[in-house]
Amino acid sequence: MISNRRAFIGLGGNEGDRPTILRHAMRSLDRLSPGLRCSPVFESHPLGRQRQPNFLNAVVEMWWKGSAYSLLTALQAIERRLGRRRMVRWSSRPVDLDLLLLDGHICCDGSLTIPHPSIARRPFVLRPLLSLDSRVRSPVTGRRYARYLCLVPSRGMRRLDTSGWTS
Numbered sequence: 447m448i449s450n451r452r453a454f455i456g457l458g459g460n461e462g463d464r465p466t467i468l469r470h471a472m473r474s475l476d477r478l479s480p481g482l483r484c485s486p487v488f489e490s491h492p493l494g495r496q497r498q499p500n501f502l503n504a505v506v507e508m509w510w511k512g513s514a515y516s517l518l519t520a521l522q523a524i525e526r527r528l529g530r531r532r533m534v535r536w537s538s539r540p541v542d543l544d545l546l547l548l549d550g551h552i553c554c555d556g557s558l559t560i561p562h563p564s565i566a567r568r569p570f571v572l573r574p575l576l577s578l579d580s581r582v583r584s585p586v587t588g589r590r591y592a593r594y595l596c597l598v599p600s601r602g603m604r605r606l607d608t609s610g611w612t613s
Contacts, residue, residue, distance in 0.1 A: 450509040456544035460501040479508035485574030491602040505574035550585040566594040
C-alpha cells in the first residue's frame, strides 16, 4: 500500500474568468486531498505565443495516497471538467494543472516526467512553490530550487491580492 506522499501541483490559466476557474481548480484539488495549502496567486506574461492574455499562477501542496499516474489522471480529469482542450502547445487555456513534484519520486517516460522539467526555469512556478516551502529540493540534483530564483527573470510578474476572493 502506498502511504501519503507530498505533492506540489502548479495551477495556471489565461482564458475566461481566470480567478473563478482557478478557485474551482483549487476546490477540486481540495476534494482530492482535503486540507491542501495554496500559495499566493501571481499574474504573469505568457511564454511562447505572446499574443494572448496574461496567466494567473499558483502552486498547491497536497497529500496523495495513489500512484503518480493516478494523480496525473485526476489532474487531467479536473482540467477537462473546467474546459481544457489540448490542441496547440503554448496556447491560451482556461486551466493547466502540472504535477511538479511528488515527494522524492523521479519518473521520466512518454506520459509523465517528475520532477517537472521546467520548474527551475519558470519564475511563475518557482515563486509560488518557494512560498510554500523555501527549502524544497530537486529529487534529481538535490539542489534547492531557491538557488534558481535569482537566475530567472520575473519581469511582468505580480502577486495578486486575493483577500477579496470568496471560496
